[in-house]
Amino acid sequence: MLELRDVHTYYGASHVLQGVSLDVAEGEVLGVLGRNGMGKTTLVHTVAGLLRPRRGSVRFGGREIGGSSAERIARAGMALVPQGHRVFPSLTVKENLKVAVRRSGPDGWTVDDVVDRFPVLGERYGLSAGLLSGGQQQMLALGRALVGNGRLVLLDEPTEGLDPQTVAKVGDVVDELRRRGTSAILVEQKVDFALRRVDRAVVLGRGQVVHTTDNPQELRTDTAALRELLAVGGTART
Numbered sequence: 001m002l003e004l005r006d007v008h009t010y011y012g013a014s015h016v017l018q019g020v021s022l023d024v025a026e027g028e029v030l031g032v033l034g035r036n037g038m039g040k041t042t043l044v045h046t047v048a049g050l051l052r053p054r055r056g057s058v059r060f061g062g063r064e065i066g067g068s069s070a071e072r073i074a075r076a077g078m079a080l081v082p083q084g085h086r087v088f089p090s091l092t093v094k095e096n097l098k099v100a101v102r103r104s105g106p107d108g109w110t111v112d113d114v115v116d117r118f119p120v121l122g123e124r125y126g127l128s129a130g131l132l133s134g135g136q137q138q139m140l141a142l143g144r145a146l147v148g149n150g151r152l153v154l155l156d157e158p159t160e161g162l163d164p165q166t167v168a169k170v171g172d173v174v175d176e177l178r179r180r181g182t183s184a185i186l187v188e189q190k191v192d193f194a195l196r197r198v199d200r201a202v203v204l205g206r207g208q209v210v211h212t213t214d215n216p217q218e219l220r221t222d223t224a225a226l227r228e229l230l231a232v233g234g235t236a237r238t
């Protein structure tokens with residue numbers, strides 16, 4: 001579904017992704033972990049076409065997309081939930097959701113599914129999205145990606161700034177994506193939250209994959225590895 005080979009991405013002269021290779025199989029949820037500033041968002045933006053890799057290959061559904069525009073990649077079926085809850089502030093909640101709807105087959109996410117999961121969006125349905133709280137905008141950004149019914153959903157810290165109850169709901173959404181066989185990349189600072197629900201995980205350190213596991217449950221309880229790779233203390237953060 002997604003294959004990265006030796007991907008290098010720069011900001012000007014700053015060499016951030018330094019040869020990343022990874023795969024996301026059909027129906028798989030891959031966790032991307034790593035401390036602040038290690039290149040997780042840069043990776044997601046490179047995959048989504050917001051940044052152009054200077055070297056290496058990004059293949060999505062068998063086609064090379066490294067260097068394609070974000071619009072083109074989105075049309076090919078990739079949905080991004082960007083970090084920092086980006087929504088259209090002057091559109092209403094309803095409009096934000098409706099313009100994002102794509103290809104809702106029998107198994108697809110509908111606006112009603114999103115509102116059922118996040119009732120506060122229903123309560124604020126006619127309100128400009130810019131008037132929502134940060135957490136509500138984050139739910140809306142997630143809802144927009146869901147109704148886009150992409151083949152691959154990129155979630156860049158979807159729980160950031162949310163209260164524990166809403167974090168749990170976001171967790172349910174990730175579980176549901178997995179059940180529906182939608183491929184996803186989950187970037188998370190909440191290590192335990194991520195490792196509980198992904199099929200595989202990679203850890204980024206200074207723009208490179210420094211660890212890969214096919215057994216996230218094992219890594220969850222490996223306190224020495226967590227401390228070394230992620231500077232997480234004895235009990236992993238939830």
Ligand SMILES: Nc1ncnc2c1ncn2[C@@H]1O[C@H](COP(=O)(O)OP(=O)(O)OP(=O)(O)O)[C@@H](O)[C@H]1O
Pocket residue numbers: 011014016034035036037038039040041042043
């Ligand atoms: N627009 C930019 N211009 C220059 N350098 C940048 C830019 N965005 C990020 N960086 C740098 O690239 C490196 C990787 O940043 P990135 O945001 O990808 O990390 P991250 O792992 O997602 O961290 P965080 O969890 O803090 O978002 C950091 O050193 C950061 O300072």
